[in-house]
Amino acid sequence: MLLGPPAVGKQTVAKKLSAELRAVHVTTDTLLQDQSELSVQAHQYTLTQQELPAELLITLIQQRLTEVDCFNRGWVLEGIPQTRLQALGLQQAGVVPEHVVMLEAPDDVLLERSEGKQVDPQTGDVYHQTFIWPVDDIVAQRLEKGPALSEKQQLAELQRFRCEVTGLRSAYQHVLKIINSDQPHNDVYQQVCVISVLAFVRTHHRPRTPRILLLGPPGSGKSHQARLLSEKYKMVDVCCGQLLRSVAADGSGLGEEIQPYLDDGRPVPDSLVLQVLEQRLSQVDCSCRGWILHGFPCDLQQAKSLQESQHQPNRVFFLELTEDVCLERLTLRATDPVSGERFHALTRPAPSFQVQNRLETRPEDSTHTVTHTLNQYRLHTAVLQSLYPDAVHIDADQDPHSVFEALESRLSTD
Incomplete structure (x- = not known):
């Protein structure tokens, strides 16, 4: 699980990590993409900008993680859970991660990143003029300004995370690692790799789950x-x-x-x-x-x-x-x-x-x-x-x- 406040860099790290591990990258958006009855039901909430009920979200995750690709290759769950209630619900449902990484950064850094976010329309990769910029000029030329919340909305999202962060840390205290994201992206990613599944995969031939x-x-x-x-x-x-x-x-x-x-x-x-x-x-x-x-x-x-x-x-x-x-x-x-x-x-x-x-x-x-x-x-x-x-x-x-x-x-x- 990769957790953290908005604009901390979860998506960028999760995509790179899942690609290197050949694990399945699972997000709220990917959970809503299939045509199952549950996904269609959940999609209705997003259309009306309502929050997904915790029980529905947990059932969606439970259903996704039992599919063959997740079972065989493992998974990287990005940005979920967001609350202690969701975390406890996932634990009760048997969804227990081997590693939980929480990225952290000061609020002023997060607000600046959110303002300057740019997105590659072909891949969905997120970049920023200051923090992370593509090395390929062709990619850089096609970047578009990403959807941005108002400063008031951003502050509200950050406040919500700050209210939940203690409960999330408590729920995963035995497998949790906290990483300072206010440093070059490659440094952040290398730290995630060292303490996450990658370190295990590179030194073991067999899955950890017995x-x-x-x-x-x-x-x-x-x-x-x-x-x-x-x-x-x-x-x-x-x-x-x-x-x-x-x-x-x-x-x-x-x-x-x-x-x-x-x-x-x-x-x-x-x-x-x-x-x-x-x-x-x-x-x-x-x-x-x-x-x-x-x-x-x-x-x-x-x-x-x-x-x-x-x-x-x-x-x-x-x-x-x-x-x-x-x-x-x-x-x-x-x-x-x-x-x-x-x-x-x-x-x-x-x-x-x-x-x-x-x-x-x-x-x-x-x-x-x-x-x-x-x-x-x-x-x-x-x-x-x-x-x-x-x-x-x-x-x-x-x-x-x-x-x-x-x-x-x-x-x-x-």
Whole structure:
């Protein structure tokens, strides 16, 4: 996010930064350019010179940032939010920036810049006779005087920003950097680059937003570790099996297609699974906070499909466990139908003879079923490992806390 008062140079810096990063430059104007129902509704406010309601603006931004280009390339959001209310609304909607840069300059400098603003009609780039002038004479010759507010209107806009600036700084205090814009443009831009996404992109090969894939045999603890990661780092826990059951129960057309497979105990076709994952991983919470996926992929074709989608993982972990330990963990566990608690004959026995007598073992935890599932996993393990040569292998035959520490220690390494 690039914030600051009017005429501070946000547009010039944002355009240059997004071009160098190949990120999507998002402004209020670009949000109104598509023909969606929301954009048309928002455009009506601009025609009557009314301020966009905060809820409508936030929904527009949320909708835009979940599109494929923003998801894959990242984004530079210019001049939004303008108020603390908008900032809090964006945070609640899951729009959380990695960097917020606020440009600052004295009011007299801003008023002077606003007075002398000139615009390239072909590109929309903003110039100024004193502060920033095009090096190309052809561009300089076609510049036109930009639309200017009266001094009274300019002062009103500046006053509005000054009233909101403390709230904006507070909302983004942990990721905020303030830069003095009353200096040569190139100096301002270089400072933005050093502290913004560019510094990260130039030194890392992978996106910062975590996209974690947990692989491993049944009983290796994937679900448990995903829950721990989600609780500590606020990433979205995406269990493929639970997700399919949830969609099947929501009454949607896609859910109705999935339900017969679940009822019969048959595998859900990859095409349907991928549709469900595409919908879930494209939501704002996943794109902004990151995700942990487990339960998919199970074979080479599924893994290739995931790689060809817009949701490639940037961290892959294999939780390693011997077949004997997997069998012991799964076939000796059972659930109390009264309390819903799960017990294990060795590691967590039932607290009483009464509870022990009513325990139920799930069909998928029978020795025959677990052995078959393990064989299927072993059959595909080698090809999955070849597809993810940089994956980290974790010994899962230790207590869950130690496994979690091992995962944690590798989250921030290349």
